[in-house]
Amino acid sequence: MQGCIPFIFSMGLMLTFWGFLTFFMGTGLVPSPVETFSCLAKMLLGASLWENVAISVFRGLLAISTTLFLALITGILAGLSRKTMSLITPLVVALQATPPILWITLLMIWAGTGSTVPIAVVIASLYPPLFFTVAQSVASLDPRLFSLAKIYGVKNYRLLKDLILPGIHPYLLGGLSYALGSCWKVTAVAEFFGSSRGIGAGVYWSYRMLDMPQLFSWAIILVGMGMGIEFGLIRPLRRRALAQRGIDAQA
């Protein structure tokens, strides 16, 4: 029960602020919480909302799995070889410096609207931080362990399974928790511009039709799902990573 107090306090504060905004700006621009929640209830009973949410979740999951796969392959290779790291770093830094809006624009021209835009934009935005997390955590592994493994003729597969992956695991969890948090937001932005389905597209249509209760309902869904990811996945993952690092440090 005690754990709920901060949540109730924050929600109370937000609803009060929302009520003030409705009062001062009018229900045309800021619909009241009652109006919004009644619209949200209607949306929750329809199939369209669930379809859009499922589509966004699929795109996000596919994008983050692909990013993780790419970051693991290239990050491990770069972490094991200084030369590869120095060769690939400028490219990844350039990728990191490219704003998502540029990817969205280019992809809308190259691929048209659809799933390609949100998936590719998430990959382009999240690959650099995940790459650096993997590469740097592999580079920080004790080189004596690799020398020993070489002396005893340990096969590459076992090296990966028993040394590299367990060694980078806590750092990877930390990086992944950041990527999960960002993935959600980037997917929604990319869908807003470059897709006709998904949560971001739902926000776009509400904006286009100036349907403020629906727009606020989508906002609640987006924030609610973001909070769900934060409390259900990111925080537990981060705590697990911290605990793992603590165990490693003690060892």
Added chain:
Amino acid sequence: MKKIRSIKISVSLILAGVMGIAGAVILFRDAPDQTLVFGNNPDLPTLTFYTSAMATTPQLPFWSAIRKGSILEKCNFRVVLWKNLDDLRGIMLAGKGDLWLGDTEGFARAHGAGAPVRILMISGWRKFYLVSRNPDITSISDLHGRELAAAPPGGPAVSLLRSLKEEHGKKIRFSEMEPRQLALMLMDGRMDTAIVPEPLLTSLLLRDTNLKIIENIEDYYGRRTGGLPRMPIAGMAVHAKTAEKYPELIASLLDILLYEGKKLEEDARDAVHALPEAFSAFIPQEMVTASLERDRVMVKSALEAEQEIRSYLHILMPAFFNGDRSDFFWQTP
């Protein structure tokens, strides 16, 4: 504590997994909205038509033909709605769909960028009006140094005024926005002058009696160019590959649309009921009917309107016809 953490992670992953699988099924099934599928004859080809629920008049001949069934004797249709003009350009550049309803300038820009676009017909000629409740504004020339709101973003009226304005050094600061956003800003007094398309104009005039029509942009265009008071604003284009694959089919579609257009020139009110139910969420049918008072239906094949299209695009995109653009116009097989 560790156990609770694991439960939280597992539940979140299971939920995300289930939603993700559902999303994949929905996307890969790729079933269009069933209300927007017309015809189910397996012996006929199915064409994908990208259109907008906001641009009603230019597609009235199409929907009239759908209701009568004449067009469905030739092929089946799967209708998909585009979001905005940028979305449409992306769709054309990616080569998605067989037929597109859109603006002539957009077709030309897409063609210029290498999209397989062949303009088929023109069906939107008089759309844009300058409205104001400011008594100081009596013509477009009074807009000098002012901010002018316009809808929709990327619409041809702004491009046209920009092009014509440069000739005379006028300085109008354009602020492009979505139609409903513009309507809201006009209604609550945050702006008093704007360029609005039909049928948004009709809806605004009904709601605000102080709002007056200052000028029709097509009349202004006619005066400035010494031509007819109309512009080949919008119409339909066909994918080059579809045109190549089904030349006779496209020719018959055009014939049907020209025939329907001719019939609707007299009175198009009845055809408004042919618009799909899904369109009513965007613009009520009564509003479309009311807008027909100013927004007349007229269909001309792109070849028939070639000179007008060339003059119009020469103002908007002076360099467009510098190269060989003969394939921009759909040719009868």
